[in-house]
Amino acid sequence: MSPRLYEEIRRKNTLQRLTDLTIFFLLLSLLAYRLRFLDNHGLPWFLAFLCESWFTFLWVIIMNTKWSPVVHKTYPQHLQKKMDELPPMDMFVTTADPVLEPPIITVNTVLSLLAIDYPANKLACYVSDDGASPITFYSLTEALKFAKIWIPYCKKHNVQVRAPFRYFTSENQPQSNIASSEFLQEWTHMKNEYKLLVQNIEAVERNPSSCTYEFFSKVEKSNHPTIIKVLWENKEGLADGVPHLVYVSREKHPKYPHHFKAGALNVLGRVSGVMTNAPVMLNVDCDMFVNNPQIALHAMCFLVDNENKERDIAYVQCPQVFYGGLKDDPFGNQMIVLQEYLGRGMGGIQGPFYSGTGCFHRRKVIYGLSPNETTETKVFSSSNVKSVEELKNTFGHSTKLVESAVKALSGINESSSSLSDITSSIEEAIQVAGATYEFNTQWGNKVGCMYGSTTEDVQTGLRIQSKGWRSVYSTPKTPGFLGCAPSSLTVIMVQQARWTTGLLEILFTNNNPMLVTIFGNLRFRQFLAYLYCNTWAMRSLPELCYNALPAYCLLSNTSFLPSITDPAILIPTSLLVIYNTYTLSEFLRTGLSVRAWWNTQRMSRIVTTSAWLFGLANVALKLLGLSETVFHVTPKDRDEHGEGAHGAANASRFTFDESPVFVPGTALVMLHVIGLVVGISRWVRNGDLTAWIGEVVCCVWVVASFMPFVKGLVRKGKYGVPWSVVGKAGVLVGLLVNYSYIS
Ligand SMILES: O=c1ccn([C@@H]2O[C@H](COP(=O)(O)OP(=O)(O)O[C@H]3O[C@H](CO)[C@@H](O)[C@H](O)[C@H]3O)[C@@H](O)[C@H]2O)c(=O)[nH]1
């Protein structure tokens, strides 16, 4: 028997299942109880019933997704025994703006990719620059010079983290008593060279006019012809050399849509198609550097094994892991627990979502192949004129691209070396990177990255899985890639609004998960898992309503909870206790703190009721034809010291701006403070609290969850909620109080 390349291990989760079911049962009891007494209570009771119905629905989805988790173990050390040669791989990096995404970040990502443990003659790295920036271009040329000494250094000393900004952090200093003097010398030399690289790039950033490339003259970011430059070609095909490095800035024209990142990835797919046409494509965001140099080998364990069911693995996704996160995750956006339980849970169904970065794709799958259309059944031959014409309708008019697609789809160059003279393909590459190339083709629709959603990643993964393909998480001990999560509330809000917009948009495409379950091959349980995230934006309404109810009840002298003398109060109380203990235990089991749990819970209240609401509004406006959805690029911290957000002082404090996204949170806080005052004064007058104790507890809970807003109301400057926001929230609260207040 030949050695295994990977193993699938079912995770035991009996206790978790029991808890899931208990919560489900309690939710059902609560609903039944509410229904039974619907007539005796007013509006709050009915609203609570609606919200809780939604939460129950959500719980069913979550329970389904987490039900049968699996983990995968990979054995890259067996690869050699399995095959003589590793398959070629094209690596894509996307960047869009030299200011929001400082070139030094992209440079580090590129360097870490060029230096991975993989035969260099099997690799090509393509950088897409949607910013069409001479500074980015210059930075890459400088990075290339550095790469020529950096790569041999990394391989010689088996460096673990090959992004220099992380390698040269202060905590990573070699210890002079252990390290050899030869090593210390080399280390110092590399450090100085890297410093020089940084200085050169910064000098050009300060003085952009010093970049005088002829082909960048007259280039405007959103209106320019295609620029493709082969920065480096590994001509001799050296396995220990420097991989090909190609700069691509696709044509932009104000009249033609460019489809943001999805468009950029499709251009990279085509450009690499005519140049190297590797069967495996890795794509990373510009801020996601390689953290485990063996990661491509781990991924190949899933992709090369053609013996049995491994065949239907379409892509290998590395969970998004972030470095240098703030202590206890004040912004609740490290997503560790989410990926650990929901991601692994999906692994037990049809596999995780494609999440845009750190993902290894099969080219033929991206080109639209289904798992049952294996290479033998789908006969492609370039002599078959009809099929060539057909393929041109799909892939566009470039003959060279169509030929390369035929090869990719029929798996001809699966293992053969992809080395060809890439410079000679530049003309063809420029052609396929044109702004009109995709007109009347299937790009963005049936092949490539999907268009029509600002979360092109989830949509693309869904289309792939709708054909029946599976996917897996690759989670070696050392995470494959590390990135940077935004560390300011204002930026997080924009990102969350974009995500929820995009996820909801998917429901309105012909790639709707329900349709592809009925008419395609998406499994039912996988459909539910997609529904979980596709409906994030819609969750804002019940969340907002439920979060406003306690205050509303205190103001209007009504209640939405059973009184504490009613035994039924045990249902919501045990729900509160069990649910929170359960989520807390997930955090503790993942090695996170109680504080991190609370921060994440609280952030989830804040984000759902604000940013997600705007996601919902964005989609509504789009459906009404009033506006288009836009991909706002997340600004990345420059992070000179490679320490992540840790470095910055006050980094964990919440910042606000005039954006309307802060209105709901501010209004909720104001409403609850007024509600508490009214409730307590009524209590002082009547001396009887029993009727509202539940509402008061909930009120306090909401205020605690929105504590950052309470602080924002008393702080100043960027740490304070601006007056315009307070004003708008005040008007809303005034209206609501006026409507509901009964003394
Ligand atoms: O017009 C554009 C816009 C963005 N990008 C690139 O897209 C990537 C992701 O953009 P970012 O602003 O960092 O968005 P995030 O919200 O951090 O990205 C997450 O969410 C996206 C979907 O919304 C996924 O595509 C990403 O992989 C995932 O990391 C970056 O490399 C950008 O340079 C482009 O190439 N062209």
Ligand SMILES: [Mn+2]
């Ligand atoms: Mn990002």
